[in-house]
Structure formats: C-alpha cells, structure tokens
Amino acid sequence: xxxxxxxxxxxxxxxxxxxxxxxxxxxxxxxxxxxxxxxxxxxxxxxxxxxxxxxxxxxxxxxxxxxxxxxxxxxxxxxxxxxxxxxxxxxxxxxxxxxxxxxxxxxxxxxxxxxxxxxxxxxxxxxxxxxxxxxxxxxxxxxxxxxxxxxxxxxxxxxxxxxxxxxxxxxxxxxxxxxxxxxxxxxxxxxxxxxxxxxxxxxxxxxxxxxxxxxxxxxxxxxxxxxxxxxxxxxxxxxxxxxxxxxxxxxxxxxxxxxxxxxxxxxxxxxxxxxxxxxxxxxxxxxxxxxxxxxxxxxxxxxxxxxxxxxxxxxxxxxxxxxxxxxxxxxxxxxxxxxxxxxxxxxxxxxxxxxxxxxxxxxxxxxxxxxxxxxxxxxxxxxxxxxxxxxxxxxxxxxxxxxxxxxxxxxxxxxxxxxxxxxxxxxxxxxxxxxxxxxxxxxxxxxxxxxxxxxxxxxxxxxxxxx
Amino acid sequence: xxxxxxxxxxxxxxxxxxxxxxxxxxxxxxxxxxxxxxxxxxxxxxxxxxxxxxxxxxxxxxxxxxxxxxxxxxxxxxxxxxxxxxxxxxxxxxxxxxxxxxxxxxxxxxxxxxxxxxxxxxxxxxxxxxxxxxxxxxxxxxxxxxxxxxxxxxxxxxxxxxxxxxxxxxxxxxxxxxxxxxxxxxxxxxxxxxxxxxxxxxxxxxxxxxxxxxxxxxxxxxxxxxxxxxxxxxxxxxxxxxxxxxxxxxxxxxxxxxxxxxxxxxxxxxxxxxxxxxxxxxxxxxxxxxxxxxxxxxxxxxxxxxxxxxxxxxxxxxxxxxxxxxxxxxxxxxxxxxxxxxxxxxxxxxxxxxxxxxxxxxxxxxxxxxxxxxxxxxxxxxxxxxxxxxxxxxxxxxxxxxxxxxxxxxxxxxxxxxxxxxxxxxxxxxxxxxxxxxxxxxxxxxxxxxxxxxxxxxxxxxxxxxx
Numbered sequence: 001x002x003x004x005x006x007x008x009x010x011x012x013x014x015x016x017x018x019x020x021x022x023x024x025x026x027x028x029x030x031x032x033x034x035x036x037x038x039x040x041x042x043x044x045x046x047x048x049x050x051x052x053x054x055x056x057x058x059x060x061x062x063x064x065x066x067x068x069x070x071x072x073x074x075x076x077x078x079x080x081x082x083x084x085x086x087x088x089x090x091x092x093x094x095x096x097x098x099x100x101x102x103x104x105x106x107x108x109x110x111x112x113x114x115x116x117x118x119x120x121x122x123x124x125x126x127x128x129x130x131x132x133x134x135x136x137x138x139x140x141x142x143x144x145x146x147x148x149x150x151x152x153x154x155x156x157x158x159x160x161x162x163x164x165x166x167x168x169x170x171x172x173x174x175x176x177x178x179x180x181x182x183x184x185x186x187x188x189x190x191x192x193x194x195x196x197x198x199x200x201x202x203x204x205x206x207x208x209x210x211x212x213x214x215x216x217x218x219x220x221x222x223x224x225x226x227x228x229x230x231x232x233x234x235x236x237x238x239x240x241x242x243x244x245x246x247x248x249x250x251x252x253x254x255x256x257x258x259x260x261x262x263x264x265x266x267x268x269x270x271x272x273x274x275x276x277x278x279x280x281x282x283x284x285x286x287x288x289x290x291x292x293x294x295x296x297x298x299x300x301x302x303x304x305x306x307x308x309x310x311x312x313x314x315x316x317x318x319x320x321x322x323x324x325x326x327x328x329x330x331x332x333x334x335x336x337x338x339x340x341x342x343x344x345x346x347x348x349x350x351x352x353x354x355x356x357x358x359x360x361x362x363x364x365x366x367x368x369x370x371x372x373x374x375x376x377x378x379x380x381x382x383x384x385x386x387x388x389x390x391x392x393x394x395x396x397x398x399x400x401x402x403x404x405x406x407x408x409x410x411x412x413x414x415x416x417x418x419x420x421x422x423x424x425x426x427x428x429x430x431x432x433x434x435x436x437x438x439x440x441x442x443x444x445x446x447x448x449x450x451x452x453x454x455x456x457x458x459x460x461x462x463x464x465x466x467x
Numbered sequence: 468x469x470x471x472x473x474x475x476x477x478x479x480x481x482x483x484x485x486x487x488x489x490x491x492x493x494x495x496x497x498x499x500x501x502x503x504x505x506x507x508x509x510x511x512x513x514x515x516x517x518x519x520x521x522x523x524x525x526x527x528x529x530x531x532x533x534x535x536x537x538x539x540x541x542x543x544x545x546x547x548x549x550x551x552x553x554x555x556x557x558x559x560x561x562x563x564x565x566x567x568x569x570x571x572x573x574x575x576x577x578x579x580x581x582x583x584x585x586x587x588x589x590x591x592x593x594x595x596x597x598x599x600x601x602x603x604x605x606x607x608x609x610x611x612x613x614x615x616x617x618x619x620x621x622x623x624x625x626x627x628x629x630x631x632x633x634x635x636x637x638x639x640x641x642x643x644x645x646x647x648x649x650x651x652x653x654x655x656x657x658x659x660x661x662x663x664x665x666x667x668x669x670x671x672x673x674x675x676x677x678x679x680x681x682x683x684x685x686x687x688x689x690x691x692x693x694x695x696x697x698x699x700x701x702x703x704x705x706x707x708x709x710x711x712x713x714x715x716x717x718x719x720x721x722x723x724x725x726x727x728x729x730x731x732x733x734x735x736x737x738x739x740x741x742x743x744x745x746x747x748x749x750x751x752x753x754x755x756x757x758x759x760x761x762x763x764x765x766x767x768x769x770x771x772x773x774x775x776x777x778x779x780x781x782x783x784x785x786x787x788x789x790x791x792x793x794x795x796x797x798x799x800x801x802x803x804x805x806x807x808x809x810x811x812x813x814x815x816x817x818x819x820x821x822x823x824x825x826x827x828x829x830x831x832x833x834x835x836x837x838x839x840x841x842x843x844x845x846x847x848x849x850x851x852x853x854x855x856x857x858x859x860x861x862x863x864x865x866x867x868x869x870x871x872x873x874x875x876x877x878x879x880x881x882x883x884x885x886x887x888x889x890x891x892x893x894x895x896x897x898x899x900x901x902x903x904x905x906x907x908x909x910x911x912x913x914x915x916x917x918x919x920x921x922x923x924x925x926x927x928x929x930x931x932x933x934x
Binding site for chain 1 (some may be wrong): 494496561562565569570573590593595597602605606608610612614615624645646647648665676677679784786801803805808810817836853890
C-alpha cells in the first residue's frame with residue numbers, strides 16, 4: 001500500500017487529490033493546517049502529517065519551512081499567503097493587532113478584531129444589491145465616478161444628518177475610499193510633520209498608526225466613562241497647543257463609553273478658545289440604542305469634522321467612507337483625493353451601499369443587531385467573570401467590552417500566547433499613548449462566542465476552573 | 468391654458484412632472500440643461516426656459532443662480548452636484564483637467580479624458596462577474612480582506628509577470644486601492660518633503676498633482692519618441708540627485724511613445740550609479756500590440772517598482788491597483804496601507820476583477836480594443852489634419868495622440884473656450900513641468916468621435932472650413 005490506499009492516510013491523500021483535480025485548490029494555494037484538517041477528517045494530526053509528506057514526495061504539494069504545505073505549480077513559486085500566516089515575531093503594537101486580525105486564519109477566533117462576524121451582516125440585502133447592480137447601465141460599471149462620490153449616497157447621508165438636527169448644504173459632504181482614508185485625507189490637509197495631535201487614552205489603535213505615518217507628535221487625554229477628562233483636556237490645550245483632536249463621541253473605541261452633554265459643551269468651548277480642530281469619527285453611530293451628544297451637531301460642523309463609514313454595520317468588503325466639514329475644506333479635500341486616489345470612491349461600491357441603505361430592511365437589520373449585541377455583551381461579561389476579567393464600564397451599545405485583567409497580568413504576554421493557539425486578542429497598550437493600559441483587553445462581544453477563547457485565556461493565566 | 472396644457476411648453480412640463488412622479492428625478496436632482504433638453508424634446512431653448520420657470524413657480528423645481536434647476540425637496544437643500552457643475556474659473560492646472568473630466572456633464576464630449584468610453588469596456592463580463600459574486604460566501608461580501616489583497620488576483624498577476632520573464636516570489640506583490648494609491652503609498656514610504664523627484668516632460672498630469680501633495684521638488688526630463696532624453700537624464704541625476712523617477716515605459720502618457728532597449732539600458736545604469744529608485748507605471752501594458760522593454764523586467768524589481776491597475780482596460784468603477792517591488796519594501800508598504808486605509812483593497816472589487824481576468828474573454832476583449840483603437844487613432848489624425856493639428860508621433864498602441872497646434876495657438880485658452888461648449892480638452896501645459904507644452908493637446912482617440920469636437924476646435928481657432 002505504497003500510497004496508503006485503504007488506510008486513513010490514504011483517505012486524507014485522496015481528499016487532497018480530489019481538491020486539486022476539481023481545482024478547489026490550485027497551484028500556490030496553501031493546504032489546510034495540520035490541526036484543522038485533522039479535525040475536519042476526524043483523524044489524528046500525525047495522520048495528516050504523513051499524508052502531506054507523501055503527497056509532497058509525489059510532487060503534488062510542496063512544504064515551505066515554517067509556513068505549511070502548498071499545492072505545487074507550473075514553475076510558479078507557491079504563494080505565501082500572509083493572510084494565512086501573519087508574522088508573529090513582530091512587536092505587539094497597533095500593526096500587530098491589525099495584521100493578526102486582517103490576515104488571520106479563517107479558523108481563528110478573533111475576540112480582538114474590530115468588526116462583526118460575516119453572518120451578522122445584511123448579506124441578503126447585499127446579494128440583492130449585487131443582482132440589481134448587474135443590470136445597471138454601462139457607465140456605472142465601467143467609468144470613474146464624480147470626485148465627490150455617488151449623489152444618491154450623499155443625499156441619504158444628508159437626510160440622516162438632518163434628522164439629527166444637522167442641516168448642512170450639499171457642498172459640505174464628500175465620499176472617500178474608507179473611514180480611515182477620510183481621516184488620512186484630513187491629516188494630510190491640516191497637519192505638518194512635527195505638529196501635535198490629541199487623541200483619547202485609550203483610543204482606537206489605528207489612530208496611533210495613522211498619525212505615526214504623518215510624523216506628528218501624539219498626546220493622549222485620559223478617557224472617562226463620560227468622555228475625555230475635561231480638566232486634563234483644557235490643560236493640554238493650553239500647554240501643548242494641539243492642532244487636531246481625533247475622537248469617537250458615541251460608543252467610544254475601545255471603551256464603549258459615551259460623551260456626556262456637559263463634557264461635549266466644555267470640550268467644544270475649550271477647542272474654540274484654542275482654535276483646535278476636532279475630527280469626530282462617527283463610525284459606531286448606528287449601534288446606539290438612542291442618540292447621544294455629538295460635537296459635530298453642537299458645533300454645526302464649523303471646527304468639527306465628521307467622518308464615518310459603513311464597514312461596521314453593512315460591509316467591510318465594500319469600502320467607502322465620508323467627510324462632512326466646512327465647504328471650503330471639502331473643496332480642498334476633493335483636490336487631495338483626486339491627487340492621491342484619482343477620483344472618489346468606487347461607484348460600484350457606493351451604489352451597493354446606497355442600495356442596501358435605501359432598501360428599507362436596513363433599519364430592521366440594525367434593530368436586530370442592537371438586540372443581539374446586548375445579549376452577547378451580557379453573556380461575554382458573565383463568561384469572563386470567573387477568570388477575574390472585569391468590564392471597566394458597561395457600554396450602552398456597540399460591540400466592545402473594555403476589560404481589566406486581574407492584578408499583575410500583562411495583556412501583551414497573553415495576546416502572544418493566545419495567538420499561538422489561533423486566538424487573536426487586542427491587548428490594552430496598543431490603544432494607549434501613555435502605555436498605561438497593559439492590564440486591559442478589548443473584547444468584541446460578537447466575536448467572543450468561541451469556547452476556545454475562555455479556555456485559552458484560562459490556560460494562559462493559569463486559572464484552574466471547576467469542571 | 469395656465470399650465471401650458473396642449474402646448475409645447477406643456478409637453479415639456481408634463482415630461483418633467485412624469486420624471487418626478489416616477490422618481491426618475493428626486494429631490495435635489497439637477498434637471499437636464501436647457502440646451503440638452505431642448506434637443507431631446509425637439510423644441511427651442513426658450514420653450515424649455517418657459518417650462519422650467521413655470522414649474523419653479525409651482526414649487527416643483529427650484530432655480531439656483533448660475534447652476535440650473537433642481538427638483539425641490541423636503542426641507543433639504545438641493546444637492547449642488549459638482550460632477551454636473553465643475554467650477555470653471557479655476558486655473559488650468561492638473562486639477563482642472565481631472566475635475567472637468569471626472570465631474571463632466573454626461574452629455575459632454577471628453578477628448579481630454581484618460582479613459583475609454585463605458586461601452587468599450589467588457590460590460591458583459593462585468594455583469595457576469597457581479598451575478599457570480601451575488602452567490603459568493605458571506606465572508607467575501609462582508610469582511611475586510613487580507614492586507615495584501617485577493618490571493619487569486621495576485622496569482623493571476625504573478626502568472627502574467629512570469630510570462631514576461633519576470634519570475635518573482637509571492638511576497639513581492641500587494642494589491643492597493645488604485646494605481647494612483649499605489650504610487651501615493653510608495654511616495655509616502657520613500658519621500659520626505661523637500662526631496663527631488665524626476666518625471667518625464669511631458670508626463671501624466673496627475674503625477675504632478677500627487678507630488679505636489681508630497682511637497683517635493685519636481686524636475687522634468689525631456690521626453691523623446693524613444694524614452695527620456697538619456698544624456699539629459701544622466702546630467703540631471705548628477706546635478707539634482709533625485710530620489711525617485713516616475714515614468715511609463717510603454718505607451719507613455721501623454722505621448723504614446725515607447726522606451727527603446729538602448730534607452731532602457733542607459734536609464735537603468737544611470738539609476739544604479741546614482742542610487743535612484745524608479746516607479747514604472749505599467750497601466751497601459753495590455754494595450755501594446757507587442758511587448759516592449761520594461762525597466763522592471765530588466766532590473767528584476769531591485770531598484771524598479773512596478774505599479775499598475777485595471778482602470779483602463781476593465782473598469783474604472785471597480786478600483787484596484789498593485790505594487791510589485793522588493794519584499795522588504797512590500798512589507799513596509801503593507802503596514803502603510805493598513806495605517807492609512809485599514810486593510811487592502813475591497814475584496815468585492817478584487818473578486819470582480821479576478822473574475823473578469825480569469826474569464827477567458829479578456830484576451831479577446833483586448834484584441835478587439837487594440838484593433839478598434841488603431842482605427843480610431845488613424846481617423847482622429849485625419850480629422851485633425853485640416854485644422855493644422857499634427858501628431859508629434861504616431862503611437863504603436865493605446866488611446867492617446869499627443870498633438871501640436873498650429874503656430875501661435877495656446878492650448879489652455881482653447882480648453883477654456885471649449886469647456887464652455889461642453890467639450891473637455893487636455894491642454895499641454897498641465898503635462899509639463901517646464902511649462903513648455905502650451906501648444907500641445909492630448910487627444911483620447913476613443914473619446915474623439917463626437918463631431919462637436921472638430922467644430923468647437925475649428926471655431927475656437929477661427930478656422931473656416933469648406934462646407
């Protein structure tokens with residue numbers, strides 16, 4: 001039985017051969033990991049190892065040192081898919097979390113990632129919008145769009161803003177390639193290397209990565225359950241003269257906290273006294289159970305710039321963001337987007353998003369999401385409790401739970417250990433300018449249902465649980 | 468007949484009312500221009516003016532000073548669509564051309580734009596790819612993609628490179644949001660404000676806009692029908708020490724010229740002697756009738772970075788570009804793209820592009836395009852001849868014809884006059900760092916079939932044509 005025919009090894013080999021012959025796997029594709037394929041086939045990992053080794057000897061697949069097995073090709077080197085194999089030896093910094101999450105093995109548990117599971121998204125509506133798009137006119141499918149992006153989508157956004165009490169002229173809004181690109185364009189427009197920028201401490205980790213790319217000085221203001229510590233905010237504005245403050249007012253990332261009306265008023269007053277521009281990232285707006293204060297609305301978009309996207313509620317695969325700001329700034333930002341991206345966001349993308357938003361089902365989808373998240377938030381808090389992991393604050397909505405570890409625990413060490421077991425965590429210090437959040441973890445409650453998470457955390461912390 | 472019932476004015480009013488009641492026009496939409504709707508309805512412009520005025524008096528539509536009529540709304544101000552009404556008073560610079568082209572009235576003739584007409588694109592294949600995508604798994608429709616972008620599309624690109632004799636490891640390629648974003652990321656990675664960057668003179672106008680955003684010094688090297696003037700290139704490298712050279716080797720934009728093997732060799736040698744990095748923008752590669760020398764291939768992607776996109780041959784609505792370079796650079800560029808865009812390009816976009824490219828019909832589509840373009844190039848040259856407008860060089864392929872105007876003509880003045888008649892031209896100096904191309908125009912032969920173009924040019928130049 002040279003090729004293992006009739007044995008368990010032979011079954012595994014036949015399964016892989018069949019995937020290759022039906023082109024489910026093609027030259028350069030990475031084979032399933034030993035562990036996951038063992039589970040799939042109901043055999044031991046050593047059986048998979050033997051089967052893969054035999055197939056490699058036959059030349060059908062090829063081993064790559066430290067990165068698994070690949071289907072051999074026609075002179076082409078196998079594609080080392082970084083998305084299946086992010087480098088684990090890098091420093092645990094904002095990029096570590098982004099790349100571990102974005103490039104995670106599909107079988108990984110990702111309580112540290114910043115998005116909902118794909119099956120929580122409105123895929124029915126997305127599929128419908130795609131089928132409608134397949135019948136759109138040629139120009140929508142093939143031409144560049146206008147520099148400000150889809151009029152239909154901008155109109156929908158203006159309607160939502162008006163419902164919040166923010167009535168703005170249409171020349172004050174533009175669409176961008178993504179929410180991150182919206183902030184990036186604003187930074188390019190307003191900042192010069194060496195400027196000082198204020199963020200919350202903790203804040204969304206990618207604000208730190210983005211600002212690093214702009215070579216600016218980053219200062220953090222301590223965040224409280226009702227917004228930034230206003231006294232500290234005022235002192236920093238006097239002493240540090242920051243050019244920009246970037247924040248989330250509602251369902252703040254990572255804490256899930258909400259800006260209070262009093263803090264909003266004082267923040268805006270201090271900003272006005274010191275000529276500070278504020279970028280308010282409203283990406284979690286639709287997750288709020290009821291509306292909370294917004295700097296953009298209070299200020300009427302004078303010194304506040306509102307940005308947002310559809311990645312958290314609709315699709316992260318279809319990229320699009322927006323900027324609402326002073327008309328003269330929008331005019332300059334449009335030029336900057338033309339220079340750096342040629343044109344606005346993909347018309348195909350904006351048409352799909354406008355299709356889903358206008359489709360009627362979106363409001364119901366958000367209603368269901370909010371209820372589902374409330375349940376998940378409660379359940380995750382209960383499951384973390386026996387490990388001594390406590391929420392810093394119980395958010396009103398959204399999908400984050402910012403949690404404190406038991407005394408003396410280091411979340412970066414925990415994250416390093418967990419990633420070895422295919423669990424991607426978001427350790428506190430990636431969110432902290434002052435590096436004072438080492439005992440925190442951010443949990444995405446929608447991605448925390450996998451039982452591996454609690455067991456990996458328990459093992460890594462050496463907690464013995466009652467059977 | 469208060470509402471014009473039974474008259475021509477009444478017919479026009481009824482047509483608009485019907486568009487509003489069927490929601491073909493909704494609140495904020497701009498009505499067709501007087502001139503174009505007069506042509507559509509077969510009535511005089513004054514009839515349209517009267518009809519619009521009456522509808523405005525009824526409150527159904529609203530006039531906006533100097534920018535036409537809009538459907539009135541529910542408290543929302545009308546959406547001033549900049550794409551229908553680009554500002555015409557700006558300086559004639561690279562942004563002028565971009566914005567006039569991108570935001571042109573759909574009825575405009577755009578011989579100055581940089582893309583093919585929508586009906587020349589593979590819309591059948593695009594529609595098919597959309598219908599297939601509507602049945603894709605949830606994660607493709609809803610999740611962020613990996614940081615390097617779709618493995619299938621990268622694999623397709625690697626296969627094409629290998630066919631050119633450029634066999635590179637898979638860790639040397641990444642996908643980006645667009646071709647322009649690819650160059651932008653490279654500039655962010657390699658350049659610092661005050662650096663010197665070399666471009667061809669003339670060069671693609673948006674290179675100038677993009678480099679301006681990076682606050683670098685731009686130096687131009689005279690371009691000849693066989694590539695940059697090599698002696699001048701060598702002198703500039705010695706004297707100016709540029710950090711980067713950005714060029715198109717094949718079917719150079721705007722001239723349509725092709726780099727000769729001798730020029731390629733000397734450019735690469737000089738770059739090596741002066742430690743210059745080269746970005747070779749390969750966006751027109753598929754339009755070549757037969758392959759020509761590439762710096763990226765000669766050099767093996769050591770000091771040359773190859774970038775490209777699918778906007779010219781497949782769709783400009785579905786945005787995606789790529790970068791192929793040294794592996795250590797790609798690693799840094801991936802981080803930069805994560806920081807500034809969070810993740811790679813839209814998975815929905817890359818899936819659509821991979822679907823069309825892999826679909827078999829693409830090669831035939833390109834074959835047909837090349838033939839169609841060859842005919843159009845010939846026809847446009849013949850039609851321009853009586854106006855004394857002469858090609859500087861007859862390109863082997865692509866869609867550009869770089870033409871010299873008769874003695875004493877200024878292409879910027881011509882472009883300003885033409886845009887008033889809804890014809891968007893690309894005047895020479897937007898392409899020229901030294902501002903020495905004022906007597907040139909770039910024609911897109913695929914967009915130059917509209918008879919208005921020749922008559923507007925003739926009128927603007929005061930040429931009397933035989934009847």
